[in-house]
Amino acid sequence: MAEKSSIFDMIGPVMIGPSSSHTAGVVRIARAAIRVLGCQPETAEITFYNSFARTYEGHGSDRAVIAGLLDFKTDDIRIKESFRYAAEAGLQYSFKSVGNASAMHPNTLKLNLSGPNGQVEVVGQSRGGGVIRIVEVDGFPSDFSANLHTLMIEADDVKGSIAFIADVIAHDDCNIATMTVSRRGKNQLARQFIEMDTALKPLTLEYIRHLSWIKNITYIPNIE
């Protein structure tokens, strides 16, 4: 049974046009990506795939992605003028188009971002109505919507780590909605992407961060 729609999906969302998938969804992918990076990016290379590749200018997806990198919300009227705001913020960016990427969703976007905290590669899909999925981070498969709260963990591939993290989250009274786990190879670096219905307590995050086999964690609260 599909989840029931809200009346605010019928009368809404309030958004900047022209298209929920090519404008609003693109803003949200970029807003998710800067949270994965963990800071304001200084440079951004943006690749538009498939259906986006030829129409990104006409639909304003280029302005939308830059607006998202500046953390503008989907109903922010500054989206149209985002290039000007990017210049003021000192954000360097470039666009590239790739067509016929048959393994990818029709509306796919890749963001290579770098900033004071480091760099990251994020691949996102815009699935219509402003709904998105982040499907890859630094080459690791992921699957989160940024509608819920997401915990991203970089850790050693040790036995019991998944069960342990799930247990810690359960003790914080959080329900796990989705979980994606993968690793570079046996006993190598592993990534967990955990989507939760409710927010994690800062204390729980700090505890996880200080475990000896954890390399890094990034917490992404839901994005409007």
Add this chain to the structure above:
Amino acid sequence: MSLLFQDFASWEKHYQETGEPLYQPVLQYEIEQKDRTEAYIWENIARAYDVMREAVKTGLTQNMTSRSGMVNNGAKKVAATPITVLSPDFKLLIARTLGAKEVNSCMGRVVAAPTAGASGILPGILTTLQDIHQLDDRKIHEALLVAAGIALIIEENASLAGAVGGCQAETGSAAAMGAGAIVYCLGGTVPQAFNAVAITIQCMLGLVCDPVAGLVEVPCIVRNASAAAIAFSSAQIAIAGVDPVIPVDQCVMALGEVGQSMETRYKETALGGLANTPTGRAIEKQVLVQDIEILPDTPSE
């Protein structure tokens, strides 16, 4: 248990059993299904109407040109022309609807109602209705809830997306929402409101989604205007007590059936119809990004 908006028959039955105004079960649905408070709902419905009003105003006062060049201040031209083909109110309806939709095409702020491609229709209808009949905002907010209930039923039994059901699913649904809202606001009966939905669907059935160059501009903008006009003609017919013959739930089924059997080329793919005319293709060549790397075909695994 709240009404789940699966068909119009149960909504009408709910009304007969409880005597509640049409918007009441829509409120209840959102409260129960989405854990919203009543205050939150009224506040956000009011915000949606404010954004609609603002879009109409922006479209009629600011420069509305799109990057493709296909949108060029059409709403303001209609508002300014001394020629009135029907009545000043009709001219205003068309200008306001075009205006709000042009704001969407030109990267302004709109309410997707039910979609961005149809975002001019309810603003044009509701601001004009309020103006002519001197309705207070509360009445319009109630009508928006009624419109949302109509859309929930169409989504459940057909579709609201052009990529799934063609233009009839987007502008057709918005017009149906508007027609029901008009009859509600003017004090028509519940069967009359639902008949207005039925008649609107009958008028919009079969409309394909064939946007030139894939952009939400041509013919989307003028179709918003015609959809608004059809909402008024349908409301006029229904509120007079004319029987649509085919009941509203069966009209919605027909909308779904036609949408399903429509070829992919007519579902927002820019492959058929106006998008595939010589002029449509020439415009496409101009506006599409040409600097593009095309990956080689990979054999499927």
